[in-house]
Amino acid sequence: MQIKQILLASRPQGLPDDHTFNTVKSSLREPQPGEVLVKPLYFSVDPYMRGRMNDAKSYIPPFQVGEPIESGGVGEVITSRDDQFKTGDLVMATGARPFLPWATAAIFPGTHLRKIDNSIPPTYYLGLLGVPGLTAYFGLVDIGKPKAGETVLVSGAAGAVGIIVGQIAKIMGCRAVGIAGGAEKVNLLTDTFHFDAAIDYKGNPNLDAAIAAVCPNGIDIYFDNVGGEISDAVMRHLNFFARVPLCGQIALYNVTEVPVGPRIQPLMVTRSVLMQGFTIGNYSTRFGEGVKQLSEWIKAGQIKYTETVIEGFDQLPAALLGLFSGKNSGKMVVKV
Template identity: 60%
Template sequence: MKNKQISLASRPKGMPDASTFQFDSVELPALKSGDILIQPTYFSVDPYMRGRMNAGKSYIPAFEVGQPLAGGAVAKVIESQADGFAAGDVVTGSLPWATQSVVSAGALKKIDTNLAPASYYLGILGMPGLTAYFGLLDICKPKAGETVVVSGAAGAVGILVGQIAKIQRCRVVGIAGSDDKIAMLTESFGFDAVVNYKTSSDLKKSIADACPDGVDVYFDNVGGDVSDAVIANLNFHARISLCGQIALYNTTETPVGPRIQPMLLTRSVLMQGFTIGNYSKRFSEGIQQLATWLQEGKLHYTETTVNGFDALPEALLGLFSGQNTGKMIVQV
């Protein structure tokens, strides 16, 4: 069987572009016992994938040059040689960027599309939802009445962090990059205020104005100048969940910014980095609670959908210029 796949052509320096990717046609192997032939219907593109393009040791293996990229996907089972899976089942897993793949049963998990649409398992009931849930509640432990600031607030994780903080009866301030996103966050997702980091002439002051009682919790999806401005407004005993640093992923030199250690020290601030794999044993807990809030109408969700397998590279690159609102999904 001939199959199209998208591979890493070379390791980029700075911002990736179209030349980073190559399209290949390969022949799939025959199925053996325990194998499943799947056909993806939705692919997730996520900022962490940029880090996997670099060589070197990290929390997740680097992509190999000449081999297909991979990421979260929802797929349909076409043929199964594995117990527990049958043709027509809908599954999710970390899958190669390919129009079809032969994978082992252990790499897949069946999903219930009666509970939520299939693409939601890549968003609110998938990695972004779990990241928001554990990163906010387990690390930051927000209390009613506290001020929670979320950078990258219009992204897949940020939108959910803000809503979960509202469920905890906090005041929520987002940081985003367009007036349309600001209107969406305040009107549709319950944020109390949103700062436009692209139009603010003094971001530190803009955050202070939006947070007159200071910042108790900061969920950091962005890093860089945005985080420098938020950290300058932290209260005593503030907590920071260090989730992403998208502002720095494509830098070619080591960035030099404010030295934040004195602020963390003198204000007794807790800052903890994490990856969602840290919570793998508790995924069912998170999914159950997120699904409950979704069914109760306490959580709302949005996606940016790009159509076509060939659009995967373009969709991934679009994350770095803020082209997505909520979860960026590629529908095949």
């Protein structure tokens, strides 16, 4: 059968553009015994994918030039030669590389797939019950260790991880403050997701003063999704024994030179601050715990969610690039 694939055409310097991607047509063979032909329904696009475009050692292998880009996704079984699956099953990739290639169809060994419950919206497995939800849960609960009455500030708060962090903070009796870009996102945080306060970093040239105004008693937990100048401003307001789960640095992913910012180590020493970087793979043996707790909060109506859904396989590159200009509220998903 004929399929389309989106390949990494070249390794970008700075922000990727249309030349980073190459869409090609190719032939796909028939599945062999033990294999399953899968048609993707939804793809996830996430900021960490920018790092995989670099030929650099990291916690996950880089994309290869001339090969399909891959990301989390949900697919439908079209043809199965594995008795565990039947036509129409909804599946996700599993194992060491739980990704779908950016292709309109792909063949997997049955051992590399898992069925998902089709009574739950499939995009939830890419967001609220997937990597973003689990990242928010373990980063805040395990590293942040929130206590009732504390102030939790989240950067990138209107993104897929941030909106969940703020809501978990509220469930745990904390005061939740978000930083996001634009009045619309700020209103989303306070009106829909019930953050106690939110700051529009685009509309506040003096971010330091804005943080001081909404966090008069300082910050006990800073969930850092963005890094850069926003985090520089936040650090000055950390309380003694503050915790900083270091989740993402999207403000720095496309820089071509190493920026020099404030030296935060003296502040960390004098205020006994704990900063810990993490990736969700660190918690792979505890995913069941996270999904169980998130599911309970969803059923109890304690966590709400939002998505930005873009339609069309060919829109995958544009959707990915849109993350770096803040075009998403909540999880960015492409519907094939």
